[in-house]
Amino acid sequence: MKDININEKIRAKEVRLIDENGKQLGIFPTSEAIRLARERDLDLVEISPKAEPPVCKIMDFGKYKYQLAKKAQEAKKKQTVIQVKEIKLGLKIEQHDLAFKINHIRDFLSEGNKVKVVIMFKGREIFHVDMGEKLAQKIIDSIKDVGNLENRQKFDGRNIVMVFAPL
Structure with missing residues (x-):
C-alpha cells in the first residue's frame, strides 16, 4: 500500500482513466484526470503503474486503502501454518x-x-x-x-x- 501514487504524486504525463463506476473514459493528461477526480470529490489513484500509459481510477482513496487492508487480512486468515x-x-x-x-x-x-x-x-x-x-x-x-x-x-x-x- 505504501507504493500507491495518488493525485499529484502520479508522475506520468498521460493516464488511461477509469471512472468510479469502472467505465473506461480513455487517455487523458494527468492534470485533466486530477481535475475530473476533484470535481467529484474523489482521488485519482494509480492502479497499474507499469502499463503504458499507467491506468488510473477515480475513487475514494481512504475506502480503497481500507479494502486492500481487508483483503490482506482475509488472505492472512486463510493461510494455515503447518507445524x-x-x-x-x-x-x-x-x-x-x-x-x-x-x-x-x-x-x-x-x-x-x-x-x-x-x-x-x-x-x-x-x-x-x-x-x-x-x-x-x-x-x-x-x-x-x-x-x-x-x-x-x-x-x-x-x-x-x-x-x-x-x-
Whole structure:
C-alpha cells in the first residue's frame, strides 16, 4: 500500500482513466484526470503503474486503502501454518507410556500438524534394531485412521525417524 501514487504524486504525463463506476473514459493528461477526480470529490489513484500509459481510477482513496487492508487480512486468515511436532521415545517404553505418546500423536494429527516420531536407541540397544522396527510398526498401525506415514521409517544415527502427515 505504501507504493500507491495518488493525485499529484502520479508522475506520468498521460493516464488511461477509469471512472468510479469502472467505465473506461480513455487517455487523458494527468492534470485533466486530477481535475475530473476533484470535481467529484474523489482521488485519482494509480492502479497499474507499469502499463503504458499507467491506468488510473477515480475513487475514494481512504475506502480503497481500507479494502486492500481487508483483503490482506482475509488472505492472512486463510493461510494455515503447518507445524511439525516432535515426539521422542526410547526403545524400552512401557505400554501405558506408549499409549500416552500415541494419544499425543493422534491429537497433533487431528489439529492438522505433522508429527515427527523419533525412537532413540541408548547404549547397547542399537543391537536390537528389530525391536525398534516392531515398535515403529505398532505406532504406524495405531494411528492409521488419523494420519499416514509421509517418510518411511529411516535410521538417522542412533534413531529411527518417521514423519506422519494428517489425512
